[in-house]
Amino acid sequence: MNFHILTLFPEMVMHGLNTSIIGRAIKNGLISIEAINIRDYSNNKFNKVDDYTYGGGAGMLMQAEPVYLAYKSVESNIQPNKKKRVIYVTPQGEPFTQKKAKELSQSDELIFLCGHYEGIDERVLEEIVTDYVSIGDYVLTGGELPTMVMIDAISRLVPGVLHNDLSAETESFHNNLLEYPQYSRPEVWRGKKVPDVILSGNTKEVEKWRLEQSIKRTKERRYDLYLKFKTSQKCIDVLKKNKLNYADMINVLEMGRANVIFEDENQILIQDEETLCYYYAPISEKADVISLINDMTLLTSMGESSTDSVLKIISHDCRTNKKLEDFYGGRAIKKEFAQLVYTQKNRLSIKAMRHPKVDINTFEVFNQDKTLAKVDMRTFGLPIVSEIKAENEEQGDLDFYKKTLLTALINDMLDLDVMPVFWFTDNEMSYFGKVIDTVYLYQAKEKVNIFFISK
Ligand SMILES: C[S@@+](CC[C@H](N)C(=O)[O-])C[C@H]1O[C@@H](n2cnc3c(N)ncnc32)[C@H](O)[C@@H]1O
Incomplete structure (x- = not known):
């Protein structure tokens, strides 16, 4: 991952970030950090980059043009196929959280813009910024410290930066x-x-x-977090009453990867933080998926960018399917999947293990040291499709299981054009912080349906 910092104080950020774990990551080529001095792009002979604000008011403002030119110099060196974000650090932004750090860590190129004085001329912000982010409800003199805070938090999520990748999964804010x-x-x-x-x-x-x-x-x-934790536990308890059907929802909640968007005695709606996919569970007859989507303005609040202009919602029963199809008609594309659930029921002799040196969300299924499949957890949130026969659960038939599972895995990867996702009902296994031991398997009876609904 490459970080580019547009600043008036390059030495401040470079000194601050060149030590310890982040410094080592730079040396090892896992990340790169460059600071661009906005002053170098001033067209003023005194290298001045600020001026009085129109309309009066205290203090000076950074002018649009030097910021724009500094940005353009960075942008011109970034290939168009790279995932790029431009972050203006500002007390007026959305709060920086572990979730935001995770989201930003998925990019290839992050450009940070540090303000100073009273801030920056609005017009250039409108032109170049994709994210407005704040580190807290207080005002600092400049954007350098917030940028350093964010780069530190994002870098340690880049695979390989922490020696022990697992620690990022078990720390504060997880779950x-x-x-x-x-x-x-x-x-x-x-x-x-x-x-x-x-x-x-x-x-x-x-x-x-x-x-x-x-x-x-x-x-x-942090009573606020505690309440969220309690809500998510409450949902898990309700969903566990129909454990196999809702194994996917239970799993993302237990992994601390999902937020409860809505819950009452009639229905539960959660969202996977990483894939942004929604999962819906009707609990009583009064469940009403359409009103819920409308009341929560799920579709109307979707952005215009290609990744979130489609609402992805996973449905677990035919009544919900019908409601979605009737209401959204041609705007809803449905894909049906069998849900593979791993339970204590049937034992497979395949070991699945996170690769310690690879991406934190990736693990490999292997047998006798030979890698058989690589699984990426960050994809759509699609359960894998499979036809595993449950009769052959004798020890002697383990080879059959192995073969079937892998065939299914590989077919799915080819069919779906995305890597499949594994769901684990057993706590030990959903916890990706350690070697996942022998895998247990069960195929849920209900199919799950993923609806892709466009605006
Ligand atoms: C003095 S502040 C400007 C504050 C601005 N006049 C306002 O009221 O929003 C100068 C710069 O520091 C940075 N900054 C200050 N506080 C920040 C915070 N809490 N989070 C992120 N950046 C901050 C921003 O880049 C900002 O442009």
């Missing part, structure tokens, strides 16, 4: 929970002992304790 307390040597420090459970060596107990502590800490320090 709306803050991280649990941690301890290092010595065991006793000034009379304070590390909790016994941590030293017990019992992994299950340690994990249980950590989850409890995370919940307790979130409740005490």
